Amino acid sequence: MRIVLVGPPGAGKGTQAAFLAQNLSIPHISTGDLFRANISQGTELGKQAKAYMDAGNLVPDEVTVGMAKDRMEQADAENGFLLDGFPRNVAQAEALDAILEQKSLKLDAVLDLEVPEDEVVKRIAGRRICRSNGAHVYHVVYNQPETEGVCDVCGGELYQREDDSEETVRKRLEVYHTETEPIIDYYKAQGLVATISALAKVDEVTERAMRALQGRGDQAA
Template sequence: MRIVLVGPPGAGKGTQAAFLAKNLSIPHISTGDLFRANISQGTELGKQAKAFMDAGNLVPDEVTIGMAQDRMAQPDAENGFLLDGFPRNVSQAEALDEALKADGQKLDAVLDLEVPEDEVVKRIAGRRICRNDSSHVFHVSYSKPKQEGVCDVCGGELYQRGDDKEETVRKRLDVYHRETEPIIDHYKAQGLVVTISALGKVDEVTKRAMDALKGDK
């Protein structure tokens, strides 16, 4: 299956992408991984992306699209892939349509993870990270530390990242609504969109997604 995963920040796309890709035996292709791989390998596209990022600028669509096309052409993606974070706007979606058409391929589904905006803010703004080890993550509502402000694992101080503050989260949501959400209508016109609720436990959302992709909505 060839799938695009879309949803607002905090919808759990990365988590669901990993589980879905494993269940469907297809590679999970995320924009972040594409950038990291190309930059670390010193590819021409990676050098271009790094130059823009070092200058504090957004990486142009054509560079991101080029990386995605290269990755989708790899042998492990021959029988499908799951795209996470790409396309992020309508022009990228149109470029993806053209690239797949040129290869005689097409998307099978666009999985839209739906989460109420207030829940997104609660999920992200409630995160607390350990200053000693950023892999130690807690949440003021869903995964409370035994002692407020103290990491259960190492005793380090827990803090709220700047990116997780409510004001920043709402700005990220504004960008999502303005730039990325329109791709849902783009794909609805092609009859590809499958919308599911991303509320609940991780395994519940994964089952919901698998059922929807199989047509058991």
């Protein structure tokens, strides 16, 4: 299957992408991984991306599209893939369609993880990270430490990242509504969108997504 996963920040895309990719035996291709791999390997696209990023500028669509195209052409993606974070706007969606059309391929589904805006703010703004070990993550509502402000594992101080402040989260949501949300209508016109409520436990959301994929591709049937 060839799937695009979309949804606002805090919808749990990364978590769902990993589970769905495993269940469907297809690679999970995320924009973050693409950038890290190309930059660390010193590819031409990676060098271009790093130059823009070092200058504090957005990486142009053609560079991101080029990275995605290269990754989708690798052997493990021959029978499908799950895209997470790409395409992020309509121009990238059109470029993806063109890439697939050249190979006489098409997307099977676009999964839209739906979460109310207030819930997104609560999920992200409530996160607390261990200052000693950033891998230890808590939440003021959903995953509280035994002692407020203290990591259960190492006793490190818990803090809120600047990117997780309510003001920053709402700005990220504005960008999502302006740039990324329009691709949902773009794909709805192609009959590809399945909207999934992400207001549930992780495994329940995965089950909803798998049910939505039934009949859309050989592997999900």
